[in-house]
Amino acid sequence: MKAGRYGVYxxxxxxxxxxxxxxxxxxxxxxxxADPEFSRRLDWYLREYAGRETPLTYCTNIxxxxxxxxxxxxxxxxxxxxxxxxxxxxxxxxxxxxxxxRLIAETGAGQHGxxxxxxxxxxxxxxxxxxxxxxxxxxxxNAFRMELLGARVIPVASGTRTLKDAINAAMRDWVTNLGxxxxxxxxxxxxxxxxxxxxxxxxxxxxxARRQVLEREGRxxxxxxxxxxxxxxxxxxxxxxVDDDVALVGxxxxxxxxxxxxxxxxxxxGSVGVFQGALSYLLQDADGQALETHSVxxxxxxxxxxxxxxxxxxxxxxxxxxxxxxxxxAAFRYLSRAEGIIPALESAHAVAYALRSAGDLDRDGxxxxxxxxxxxxxxxxxxxxxxxxx
Ligand SMILES: *Cc1c(COP(=O)(O)O)cnc(C)c1O
Numbered sequence: 001m002k003a004g005r006y007g008v009y010x011x012x013x014x015x016x017x018x019x020x021x022x023x024x025x026x027x028x029x030x031x032x033x034a035d036p037e038f039s040r041r042l043d044w045y046l047r048e049y050a051g052r053e054t055p056l057t058y059c060t061n062i063x064x065x066x067x068x069x070x071x072x073x074x075x076x077x078x079x080x081x082x083x084x085x086x087x088x089x090x091x092x093x094x095x096x097x098x099x100x101x102r103l104i105a106e107t108g109a110g111q112h113g114x115x116x117x118x119x120x121x122x123x124x125x126x127x128x129x130x131x132x133x134x135x136x137x138x139x140x141x142n143a144f145r146m147e148l149l150g151a152r153v154i155p156v157a158s159g160t161r162t163l164k165d166a167i168n169a170a171m172r173d174w175v176t177n178l179g180x181x182x183x184x185x186x187x188x189x190x191x192x193x194x195x196x197x198x199x200x201x202x203x204x205x206x207x208x209a210r211r212q213v214l215e216r217e218g219r220x221x222x223x224x225x226x227x228x229x230x231x232x233x234x235x236x237x238x239x240x241x242v243d244d245d246v247a248l249v250g251x252x253x254x255x256x257x258x259x260x261x262x263x264x265x266x267x268x269x270g271s272v273g274v275f276q277g278a279l280s281y282l283l284q285d286a287d288g289q290a291l292e293t294h295s296v297x298x299x300x301x302x303x304x305x306x307x308x309x310x311x312x313x314x315x316x317x318x319x320x321x322x323x324x325x326x327x328x329x330a331a332f333r334y335l336s337r338a339e340g341i342i343p344a345l346e347s348a349h350a351v352a353y354a355l356r357s358a359g360d361l362d363r364d365g366x367x368x369x370x371x372x373x374x375x376x377x378x379x380x381x382x383x384x385x386x387x388x389x390x
Contacts, residue, residue, distance in 0.1 A: 073368060344371075
């Protein structure tokens with residue numbers, strides 16, 4: 001496989017002006033990957049600050065009901081309430097090792113902006129976050145969180161004033177400030193080497209889960225399930241299992257249904273195209289422009305997906321399924337009552353698939369669901385969707 005490619009996918013579809021930054025990033029990443037001092041410091045932050053390792057929780061009640069052994073990997077218990085900090089801490093520390101003095105990020109729903117602001121505060125790096133003007137209003141609370149955490153939120157007023165425009169603004173900033181600035185990407189997307197870097201920083205999820213399930217069960221699980229937006233929590237838990245005889249299932253946002261335009265299922269219903277500097281599956285119009293997407297889970301409301309997932313779909317190593325808004329909402333309520341754990345709406349997609357498929361396993365079957373985040377952020381929205389009735 002060519003460097004920076006996953007089969008035909010991935011690559012660097014970038015303006016010439018950014019190539020030197022990508023080459024520098026690749027070289028730094030190679031250097032820090034072999035640097036024990038980097039691993040030592042990252043381990044310290046993950047353990048001491050972020051709260052790793054996260055538990056692998058055996059779900060007594062759900063297991064009894066579903067008739068198989070269900071575990072949750074508890075990324076909801078990581079500082080910040082989701083898996084995102086594994087990546088933002090890793091990249092922020094990498095930026096320091098590169099001698100960069102500033103972080104920039106772009107965010108749609110705001111969750112990646114918040115995770116970047118946390119990492120910037122922890123490591124003493126100033127953070128500028130580009131956010132479409134529409135999104136700064138839709139996600140006002142996250143914009144306020146970023147400011148509380150010391151980041152500057154820059155509203156982007158061009159184009160549709162949403163994520164696409166925020167990405168363009170962040171790229172322009174990066175080109176102008178290459179010497180001082182690291183562009184901290186939030187998922188396993190974008191040009192090489194970002195998909196690789198983000199996967200590696202998120203693989204701590206799967207490495208822990210693999211060890212934990214072996215300790216508890218004496219064998220590997222039958223199935224590992226994770227939700228897929230850009231794909232980082234999924235690739236993080238899948239990677240250490242890819243060479244094993246373990247079924248891997250990625251769950252996309254089915255929104256209002258794949259027979260409508262209102263969903264975010266780029267692998268299940270998209271086609272091959274270029275977005276944010278990489279070739280992958282994409283929800284696009286006839287001109288190759290990314291479409292507006294929809295999901296009840298803001299973190300899955302994304303037109304494309306990481307290139308490694310595109311390859312894993314084509315080779316059949318990972319199965320990709322879609323779960324609708326309604327199914328995810330039902331799973332959100334189900335897990336809350338059954339186990340006393342309120343999942344993020346994103347993670348509720350993985351839970352919903354687990355509920356749908358549990359019948360395929362027998363009593364001794366082991367199912368691991370990646371609980372990518374906690375649902376506190378979604379409680380107000382869910383209350384509104386249900387007209388306030390619990
Ligand atoms: C951002 C987010 C996601 C989606 O991002 P991936 O890169 O696909 O992991 C999923 N779950 C939660 C809780 C998130 O915050």
